[in-house]
Amino acid sequence: MKRTAMGLVLFVYVLSVVCGAKDKAPEVTTRVFDAPIDKVYAAAVQVASVDFNLKAAVKEAYTVNFFVSGNAPFVLTAICTNRGNNQTEVAVSVVPAEGNAQVFHVRGTREKLRSSFWQEMQVALNHMQTSPSTVTSEDKSKSSEMFSTITVMSVPEGAEIAVDQKFAGNTPSTLHVPDGDHTIAITSKGYQKWERSMTLHAGESITISATLDKDQPQTSK
16 A cells, blocks of 8 residues: 555656656747837837836847746747748747746746747837827827847956846847936956946937956955
8 A cells, every 4th residue: 555655656746747747848949020129129029028027129130038026937038030021030948937836837837938938029029010190199108118228248258237227138239228217237257346427318329338346365364
């Protein structure tokens, strides 16, 4: 009887590991939008910033990284590819973030996140493609949140970038940040923290070149 019970426990454990590994494996889905790549990329950045948590947006690679926080965090990556004929393909992967203890139902959660992203992408693109002559004052108020482009470079390269205390990538990177007041911090092991507070205006592009000072060695008294 004890052997049967132990065997059942072992079977359930192995099943949970196998199912968990299968659910947590990378999985990519794609969609093609009838719009140029710059517009699709801008829509992806907007959706990642407004409906999720933007981590980093690299325009040179047309790649957007964002995440969902909480008890079961997930990391999402959207990559835009120009397919010609005014069409852009978007590939989205959704994987559990480090520390996500969820074993079952991962596949269902990923599907919900993807569906939400695709839906908001289409809404954002429809709004962008609306003729200016038909945009109402209500539409303008809905699109009041616009973005600034920040190119961040540092010496040494590879330093971590944080926007308002949230990780946004490593230098060099091009980020898209909502207009308003923000704090940009650049850190690297063995160097002193570089930090600036600034006010960003919609549509502007700025470049940050930060030279980090080395940490001062501690001297014993």
